[in-house]
Amino acid sequence: EACRLRLSEAVKSAVPEFKAVSGKLDVPAELISQVEILVQAAPDISTAIRHLAVLPGLLEVDIGQLRQGAREQLQETPFLALIPSTNYHPDGKVTHRSRDFEENVERWASISVSFHLALVEGLLRHFLIHTEAQFEDETLVAALADWPHLPGHRRDLLAVASERFAKRDWVSSGCIVALAYEAVLRDLLRAADYPALKVEPDGVQMDETLNSLVRTDAAREILGREHCDLVTHVLCDPALGWNLRNDVAHGTVRPETLTPTRVLLVWLLLIRVTCFVAGPSAEDAGSPS
Numbered sequence: 001e002a003c004r005l006r007l008s009e010a011v012k013s014a015v016p017e018f019k020a021v022s023g024k025l026d027v028p029a030e031l032i033s034q035v036e037i038l039v040q041a042a043p044d045i046s047t048a049i050r051h052l053a054v055l056p057g058l059l060e061v062d063i064g065q066l067r068q069g070a071r072e073q074l075q076e077t078p079f080l081a082l083i084p085s086t087n088y089h090p091d092g093k094v095t096h097r098s099r100d101f102e103e104n105v106e107r108w109a110s111i112s113v114s115f116h117l118a119l120v121e122g123l124l125r126h127f128l129i130h131t132e133a134q135f136e137d138e139t140l141v142a143a144l145a146d147w148p149h150l151p152g153h154r155r156d157l158l159a160v161a162s163e164r165f166a167k168r169d170w171v172s173s174g175c176i177v178a179l180a181y182e183a184v185l186r187d188l189l190r191a192a193d194y195p196a197l198k199v200e201p202d203g204v205q206m207d208e209t210l211n212s213l214v215r216t217d218a219a220r221e222i223l224g225r226e227h228c229d230l231v232t233h234v235l236c237d238p239a240l241g242w243n244l245r246n247d248v249a250h251g252t253v254r255p256e257t258l259t260p261t262r263v264l265l266v267w268l269l270l271i272r273v274t275c276f277v278a279g280p281s282a283e284d285a286g287s288p289s
Contacts, residue, residue, distance in 0.1 A: 025118055025119070025122055027119060027122040027123050027126065028119075031119070031123055032123065032126055034055070035052065035055075035123060035126065035127055036130070038051050038052060038055065039127070039130065039131060044142075045131055045134045045135065045139055046138075046139050046140070046142035046143040046145075047143070048131070049139070049140065049143040049267075049268070049271065050143045050145060050271055050275070052127065052268060053143075053268040053269075053271040053272040053275065054272060054275055058120060058123070058268075059120075059227055059230055059268060059269065059272060060224065060226035060227050060229075060230055061112075061113050061116050061226055061229050061230045061233070062225075062226050062229070063109060063113070063226075063229040063233075066109040066112045066113065067105055067106070067109045069109075069112065070104075070105045070108035070109045070112065071105050073108065074101065074104055074105060074108065080104075081101050081104050082100075082101070082104075083104075084097070084098060084099050085097070085098045085104070085107060086098075087107070087239065087240060089252070090254055090257070091252060095238055095239050095240070095243075096239040096240050106239075106240065107240060110233065110237075110240035110241065113229075113230070113233050113241075116230075117230075117233075117234070117242075117265075120265060121259075121261040121262065121265070124261040124264050124265060124268075125260075125261050127264075128260055128261065128264065132260075135165065135166045136166055137159075137162060137163040137166050137167075138159070138162060138163075139162060139165075139166060140158075140161070140162035140165055140166075140267055140271075141155065141158050141159045141161075141162035142162075143267075143271050144158065144271060144274045145274065147274035147277075148277060149187045149188055149191045149274075149277070149278070150184065150187060150274065151187065154180065154183060154184065154187070157176060157180060158176070158177065158180055158270075160172075160176060161173045161176035161177045161180070161267075164176070165263065165264075165267070168260075170258050170259065170260050170263045171255050171258045173263050173267075174244075174248070174258035174262065174263035174266060175248050175253070175258070177263065177266050177267055177270055178235065178244050178245045178248045178266050179245065179248055179249060180270065181210070181231075181235060181245060181266065181269060181270045181273075182209065182210035182213065182245065184270055184273050184274065185210070185213055185214065185219065185273055186207060186208070186213060188222065188273050188274075188276060188278060189213065189216070189218050189219060189222075191277075191278045192218060192222060192278035193278075194216070194218040196208045196213060198212075210235060210236050210245055211236045211246075214228050214231050214232050214235075214236065215228070215232070222276055222278070223272070223273070223276070227272070230269075231269055234265065234266070234269065235266070235269070242262075244257070244258075244262070244266065
């Protein structure tokens with residue numbers, strides 16, 4: 001018992017105390033108007049969600065441009081550029097340290113991505129307020145629009161995630177769709193003749209994981225570099241991003257992290273993959289279906 005108490009005290013002293021910081025964010029009226037027009041023009045909510053997934057500028061960030069902006073800002077404020085900082089996971093472990101100029105550039109660029117995602121979440125919250133009552137068990141899976149590259153067993157799994165979202169079980173839906181995204185992206189890339197495999201020296205084959213897939217030239221040519229940058233931040237950046245897919249896979253995700261807007265965002269990322277078709281029979285392989 002004394003040993004357990006000492007261990008508990010040691011853990012408490014090692015983990016920093018986190019305090020919530022909140023602020024007000026106003027989503028531009030032009031963006032809200034665009035989404036409302038999209039909903040009104042769509043024949044059903046599933047089609048509106050599919051259109052939302054490809055709304056220009058919503059699911060893209062130009063990380064190169066953000067790095068350049070951060071670099072210019074820090075050059076004008078050298079004191080800020082040299083201040084060390086530490087990023088923590090909610091469970092207390094250190095995920096990134098900024099100890100020099102270039103590491104601070106990465107940190108400030110990631111903060112800019114977070115500002116963009118805050119706007120996206122605000123917009124999705126507005127969308128859900130006006131449409132959530134229309135969600136049925138098949139709404140989100142119907143937004144996949146019978147994508148030809150989706151295996152039946154994968155569709156069955158996503159149908160469960162769709163049903164759980166409609167029942168407001170955000171955690172179950174989020175866990176399923178965050179993990180399924182990797183497989184759906186792999187389905188598209190293999191249809192486009194990218195093998196998405198890793199071969200060990202002894203000849204054993206393994207599926208290429210999301211951290212690698214989303215950074216490949218094949219994925220960036222089909223989905224777009226800016227979109228892949230946002231996917232990386234949301235799903236598989238353990239240092240400075242949300243890292244949702246990895247946290248779910250490793251069992252470190254917290255229920256409060258999987259909010260309705262964040263889960264819908266991951267659904268939109270997955271649905272966007274299904275807006276592209278590839279194959280030898282398609283003259284416009286890789287274009288929006």
